[in-house]
Amino acid sequence: DTGVSQDPRHKITKRGQNVTFRCDPISEHNRLYWYRQTLGQGPEFLTYFQNEAQLEKSRLLSDRFSAERPKGSFSTLEIQRTEQGDSAMYLCASSPRGQTLGETQYFGPGTRLLVL
Amino acid sequence: SQKIEQNSEALNIQEGKTATLTCNYTNYSPAYLQWYRQDPGRGPVFLLLIRENEKEKRKERLKVTFDTTLKQSLFHITASQPADSATYLCALLYNAGNMLTFGGGTRLMVKP
Numbered sequence: 001d002t003g004v005s006q007d008p009r010h011k012i013t014k015r016g017q018n019v020t021f022r023c024d025p026i027s028e029h030n031r032l033y034w035y036r037q038t039l040g041q042g043p044e045f046l047t048y049f050q051n052e053a054q055l056e057k058s059r060l061l062s063d064r065f066s067a068e069r070p071k072g073s074f075s076t077l078e079i080q081r082t083e084q085g086d087s088a089m090y091l092c093a094s095s096p097r098g099q100t101l102g103e104t105q106y107f108g109p110g111t112r113l114l115v116l
Numbered sequence: 117s118q119k120i121e122q123n124s125e126a127l128n129i130q131e132g133k134t135a136t137l138t139c140n141y142t143n144y145s146p147a148y149l150q151w152y153r154q155d156p157g158r159g160p161v162f163l164l165l166i167r168e169n170e171k172e173k174r175k176e177r178l179k180v181t182f183d184t185t186l187k188q189s190l191f192h193i194t195a196s197q198p199a200d201s202a203t204y205l206c207a208l209l210y211n212a213g214n215m216l217t218f219g220g221g222t223r224l225m226v227k228p
Contacts, residue, residue: 004159031214040124042205042218043160056215091159095214103148103209105216107159 002026004108006092012114013082020078021111025094032075033105034067035091036060043091049075082115089113118143120219122206128225135193137222139206145184146208146217151191154203154221163204164191196226 005024013019025032030051035043046065048056051072061067064082069075079086089112093105119142129135139149145168152160166173166182166189173180179192193200206219 033215035216035218040220042120042122042207042220043216045215045217048214050214058215093159103150103165104162106162107152110157110159112157 004092004094004106006090006108006111008111009109010112010114012116014116015082015084017082018078018080019082019113020076021090021092021113023075023077023092023108025074025092026096026106028096029094029106030072030097031095031099032069033093033095034075034077035093037089037091037110038087046077079113082113084115087113087115118208118217120206120208120217122204122219122222124220124222126223126225128227129196131197131226131228133196135196135200135224135226137191137204137206137224139189139191139219141187141208144210145187147211148209149180149182149189150207150209150216151178151180151189152205152207152218154205160205193224196224198226198228200224201226 007022032049034046037043047067049069064080067077089110091110093107095105121140150165151163154160164180166180177194181190203221203223205221207216
């Protein structure tokens with residue numbers, strides 16, 4: 001399977017704990033995006049990388065959230081001191097080189113986080 | 117800020133009929149308007165993209181229209197099948213950035 005993969009698929013944690021999610025984009029895709037989706041809503045943009053550079057961050061990305069893409073391949077999203085309001089599906093997407101705006105984004109299956 | 121409205125109520129139709137879903141937005145028009153399909157517990161899957169200078173785009177049983185005057189896109193599925201049952205998301209992409217701005221989605225239920 002050469003699609004976007006995410007790990008873990010599900011995570012249950014207690015409030016106050018730190019969690020880290022991983023995203024492996026489609027090989028050769030230089031753009032990588034993180035979105036968050038709550039039940040009944042559409043995905044909301046969190047942050048975007050072009051290669052290893054984090055080029056854009058949403059105001060939704062509080063200082064408890066940090067994302068990295070150290071070698072321009074896989075990315076990690078860490079949430080520190082989790083809160084119940086962080087419970088959501090965290091989606092990763094990637095898009096290939098050559099697109100002006102990254103207009104075709106390929107999504108992974110998501111990581112569902114539940115904070116108790 | 118940009119607001120995208122999709123009918124939050126589920127659309128129930130009979131197999132074989134045409135499903136029509138609506139996406140309305142406020143403020144300025146995007147460079148691209150996209151439609152995605154999302155099944156429960158899965159990530160969105162890209163279906164169609166239409167540019168601001170295009171009126172209509174087709175792909176097999178799917179058709180998308182884009183009216184920048186009305187600030188509206190319509191998404192049609194002809195000869196609908198139960199397998200088309202899913203949530204359909206409208207997403208806008210602007211020249212100023214690379215992020216997609218999504219609507220809340222409309223759930224489609226096709227009954228056999």
